[in-house]
Amino acid sequence: MHRVTGGKALWICTAVFAWLSAHGACAQTYKSLSEYKLPGASARGIAVDSESRRLFVAGDDGITMLNADTGDKLGSLPLKDAQDVLLIPVMNGDDKVASTKGFATGNGTVIAFTLADMKTTATEKLPTTGASSLCYDDDTKTVEAVSAGGSLASIESESGKVIKSTRIATGSGQIACGTLGHVYVADTSANVIHVLNHDTGKNDGDYPIMTGVKPSGLALDTKGRRLFVACENGVIEIIDTDSGFTFIELKGGEGPAHETFAWTPQAKGQWKAASFVAQQDGTLTGVRMNAFINYTVGGQYKLQPGLGSIAYDAKTHHLFITATHAGTPVVVVAGY
Amino acid sequence: MFTVRNSERASIFAALCLCVLPSVQAQDGHDLKDSQLRGKKILMIVGEADKDHPNDDLPIKKHLEQQGYVVTTGAEDDEISKVAGQDLVLLSSTADPRVIRDKYADSAVPVFTWNTVDYPEMKMTGPERHTDFETLDPVQDYARAFTMLYGYFPNVTNPIVRELKIPRSQMFGTLYLQPQAFGWAKPAPSANIVVNIEGEPTHAAVFTYEKGATMYGGFVAPARRVGFYLQDATFHYLTDLHGDAESDPNLAQWWVGLKLFDSSIRWALSAPLVPGPYDPAALKSKLAAAAKGKRLLLVRRLNTPEGEESDDHIAEHLKDLGFTVTEADQSQPDSMANGQDVIVISATNSKYKMSNKYRDAKIPILCLEGLMADTLKMADRHRYIDYGEHGEARESEDPPEAYLEIVGSYHPMAAGLKPGYVKYIKEADVLKWAMPLPSATIIATLPNSFHERAIFGYEKGAAMADEYVAPARRAMLPVDNPAFDDLTEQGHALFDAAVLWTISEPTK
Numbered sequence: 032m033h034r035v036t037g038g039k040a041l042w043i044c045t046a047v048f049a050w051l052s053a054h055g056a057c058a059q060t061y062k063s064l065s066e067y068k069l070p071g072a073s074a075r076g077i078a079v080d081s082e083s084r085r086l087f088v089a090g091d092d093g094i095t096m097l098n099a100d101t102g103d104k105l106g107s108l109p110l111k112d113a114q115d116v117l118l119i120p121v122m123n124g125d126d127k128v129a130s131t132k133g134f135a136t137g138n139g140t141v142i143a144f145t146l147a148d149m150k151t152t153a154t155e156k157l158p159t160t161g162a163s164s165l166c167y168d169d170d171t172k173t174v175e176a177v178s179a180g181g182s183l184a185s186i187e188s189e190s191g192k193v194i195k196s197t198r199i200a201t202g203s204g205q206i207a208c209g210t211l212g213h214v215y216v217a218d219t220s221a222n223v224i225h226v227l228n229h230d231t232g233k234n235d236g237d238y239p240i241m242t243g244v245k246p247s248g249l250a251l252d253t254k255g256r257r258l259f260v261a262c263e264n265g266v267i268e269i270i271d272t273d274s275g276f277t278f279i280e281l282k283g284g285e286g287p288a289h290e291t292f293a294w295t296p297q298a299k300g301q302w303k304a305a306s307f308v309a310q311q312d313g314t315l316t317g318v319r320m321n322a323f324i325n326y327t328v329g330g331q332y333k334l335q336p337g338l339g340s341i342a343y344d345a346k347t348h349h350l351f352i353t354a355t356h357a358g359t360p361v362v363v364v365a366g367y
Numbered sequence: 368m369f370t371v372r373n374s375e376r377a378s379i380f381a382a383l384c385l386c387v388l389p390s391v392q393a394q395d396g397h398d399l400k401d402s403q404l405r406g407k408k409i410l411m412i413v414g415e416a417d418k419d420h421p422n423d424d425l426p427i428k429k430h431l432e433q434q435g436y437v438v439t440t441g442a443e444d445d446e447i448s449k450v451a452g453q454d455l456v457l458l459s460s461t462a463d464p465r466v467i468r469d470k471y472a473d474s475a476v477p478v479f480t481w482n483t484v485d486y487p488e489m490k491m492t493g494p495e496r497h498t499d500f501e502t503l504d505p506v507q508d509y510a511r512a513f514t515m516l517y518g519y520f521p522n523v524t525n526p527i528v529r530e531l532k533i534p535r536s537q538m539f540g541t542l543y544l545q546p547q548a549f550g551w552a553k554p555a556p557s558a559n560i561v562v563n564i565e566g567e568p569t570h571a572a573v574f575t576y577e578k579g580a581t582m583y584g585g586f587v588a589p590a591r592r593v594g595f596y597l598q599d600a601t602f603h604y605l606t607d608l609h610g611d612a613e614s615d616p617n618l619a620q621w622w623v624g625l626k627l628f629d630s631s632i633r634w635a636l637s638a639p640l641v642p643g644p645y646d647p648a649a650l651k652s653k654l655a656a657a658a659k660g661k662r663l664l665l666v667r668r669l670n671t672p673e674g675e676e677s678d679d680h681i682a683e684h685l686k687d688l689g690f691t692v693t694e695a696d697q698s699q700p701d702s703m704a705n706g707q708d709v710i711v712i713s714a715t716n717s718k719y720k721m722s723n724k725y726r727d728a729k730i731p732i733l734c735l736e737g738l739m740a741d742t743l744k745m746a747d748r749h750r751y752i753d754y755g756e757h758g759e760a761r762e763s764e765d766p767p768e769a770y771l772e773i774v775g776s777y778h779p780m781a782a783g784l785k786p787g788y789v790k791y792i793k794e795a796d797v798l799k800w801a802m803p804l805p806s807a808t809i810i811a812t813l814p815n816s817f818h819e820r821a822i823f824g825y826e827k828g829a830a831m832a833d834e835y836v837a838p839a840r841r842a843m844l845p846v847d848n849p850a851f852d853d854l855t856e857q858g859h860a861l862f863d864a865a866v867l868w869t870i871s872e873p874t875k
Contacts, residue, residue, distance in 0.1 A: 075706055143522075165594055226610040228611075233610035236609060236610035236611050236612075236613055236614075237609065237610065238609045238610050241603065272610075273611050273612060273618075274606070274607075274608050274609070274612045274618065274622055275608055275609025275610035275613075276606060276607055276608065276609065276622065277603075277606065278545065279545075280603075301581060324545045325545060
């Protein structure tokens with residue numbers, strides 16, 4: 032029998048560690064780090080401003096602003112049946128700086144508000160009522176509001192005014208703003224992704240879902256033009272948006288899903304990018320980008336049932352996920 | 368029972384052929400409408416499902432059923448009798464090729480197979496892995512696997528490709544952005560290569576054999592055969608477009624993997640070409656009917672020391688058929704072709720004096736000189752590799768030859784001759800050959816010289832050498848200097864059949 036000397040063992044351990052590090056096998060394991068309590072009975076959309084360390088949550092009680100590090104309530108904005116909240120990114124050269132303006136939807140309206148004092152600066156009525164979602168088109172500097180009732184409205188981010196709106200078939204799932212005026216909408220009941228064009232107000236076509244059923248979660252990598260679609264039956268599909276072709280299917284959790292996409296979500300040396308999928312059954316799935324043509328499930332973590340909307344904090348690499356704990360809406364802070 | 372005399376039979380046949388010709392041309396691929404395809408019975412031979420290695424057999428079955436086909440699955444060890452009553456057999460790569468073996472090779476029912484390893488047993492390729500066929504795995508062959516993301520349509524006039532509305536020969540995406548398992552084959556000369564890959568014209572990703580085509584080892588296809596590049600779990604990677612990309616014509620020509628699969632299935636299910644019987648007299652009548660009123664330019668070397676009489680006889684024969692024949696010397700400019708309907712280039716011409724004349728003619732050309740294959744873009748440029756000759760003293764290692772081997776008996780240029788050897792000239796003599804591109808249709812090769820193709824044609828629009836696109840039909844038939852008078856009866860029939868195909872309307 033061979034014996035391994037102490038020196039050899041140390042060398043082997045070092046080599047194994049180096050190999051594992053190089054191959055990313057030391058990827059982080061996500062767990063629930065803490066919970067922030069929210070007012071009201073439910074939480075829906077969520078957004079974080081990493082620079083100013085503020086967290087915004089839309090719920091039946093309006094928009095609540097929390098300290099992203101402590102969960103302390105910093106302010107609120109009344110908005111009946113708030114559905115979604117969005118922060119307009121601000122750049123200083125290549126560096127992101129604190130946002131100053133936000134948008135929120137609720138009760139068939141879209142409001143613009145200031146983050147500093149949580150004051151409403153504009154209120155616009157959407158063409159249809161019902162749940163509505165927001166995304167930001169950085170090319171046109173417009174906020175796109177999609178109502179599940181069947182409308183698409185473009186709002187100028189500077190003025191907060193609707194500049195174009197149309198009635199059009201939409202869906203109740205997540206939305207994402209893409210390139211060339213496209214707004215992707217997950218239509219859970221029709222089992223497709225609508226490709227709406229806010230420039231023309233028309234549907235440019237639908238992307239079919241392969242084996243997934245009820246697509247609800249949506250996240251877009253605008254550089255790679257990859258659309259990550261999480262379906263309620265546990266299938267995550269990755270679509271090339273230039274062709275509408277699903278080229279990878281992965282296994283996720285189950286139930287309604289929400290997603291967010293992030294570059295280097297675990298800092299340098301780890302994952303290049305990932306789409307994080309939070310699902311109703313409590314599963315958090317990290318869809319890891321290995322290359323623009325290669326994605327795998329980087330990890331799957333059981334947090335707690337009832338996970339909802341998700342936001343990524345680029346400063347701490349934490350994920351903020353809405354959930355319900357003992358009947359109370361909370362924000363779960365997930366990290367490693 | 369009634370009998371008809373030969374002359375009557377010839378007339379009746381000629382009349383029938385004239386009536387039938389258009390529909391025969393339409394039959395080269397997809398004469399079946401959707402409504403006719405619905406209800407077609409497909410037997411799909413698959414292997415046992417393996418939960419550790421999921422495959423796409425079920426999605427394929429569902430996909431076909433969605434199009435109205437009635438699909439029955441069978442196992443690799445099922446009796447051949449299960450084919451009875453079916454319209455098409457599919458051989459999945461999941462079925463064990465060592466169990467299937469040659470069970471379906473003799474089947475008179477069309478076979479569509481992506482069981483690459485079974486190609487040799489089906490007589491669709493030779494037996495050598497890596498030489499005659501190959502399966503590639505993206506893990507094992509990672510770097511090479513990237514090359515198979517791009518397929519190439521060598522012939523947009525192919526009926527399968529035509530259905531995809533591809534306007535010109537070009538690349539297309541086969542599988543998606545990441546390499547997937549894949550199979551290719553080097554089929555026999557009579558095959559039509561629909562898609563080739565890896566920059567190798569003879570590495571066919573999709574290829575077909577018409578019923579009656581000569582496959583490997585002299586085996587004659589009992590029905591249509593299709594080889595396709597799929598492997599166990601790659602069907603769902605076949606490219607397809609959705610959303611606004613569908614309206615982009617360039618993308619639509621590029622992302623056609625799934626359409627290619629569907630189109631190939633339809634071709635396999637469509638009626639095969641049915642060649643007429645060998646009847647030189649009827650063929651001559653048919654040619655005479657087609658020649659009437661047509662102006663033919665015979666390009667020859669006037670006052671040649673060799674072949675003068677033969678050229679004269681060619682001219683006389685063509686005039687007898689009804690062509691208005693103009694004769695041009697090799698030294699005259701190619702503007703001689705202006706106002707003509709067809710050009711016949713004699714073997715008495717010197718290649719170097721002819722240079723590239725007539726290459727760009729927008730009218731059909733029948734070339735009788737194999738050594739001109741490269742200048743007319745019918746083959747690449749390496750003498751004795753891309754074109755050459757048998758029996759020329761000091762210029763050829765090969766002995767004189769009198770026979771050709773018919774490998775494309777289904778084709779009108781085969782004159783109804785059966786597959787196999789046919790005596791072409793009375794005495795063994797010089798016979799030229801060329802190695803045309805896969806977009807050419809091969810009718811005959813030299814015996815025992817698989818790659819030396821004697822009679823072949825390019826459809827108008829087909830990609831020729833150097834990506835040159837055939838401006839009109841192009842045909843090659845080797846009739847060396849004095850050989851016209853030495854042609855056998857079969858040889859004359861082949862000559863007439865080549866002329867007839869050359870002047871016939873190209874496939875739309």
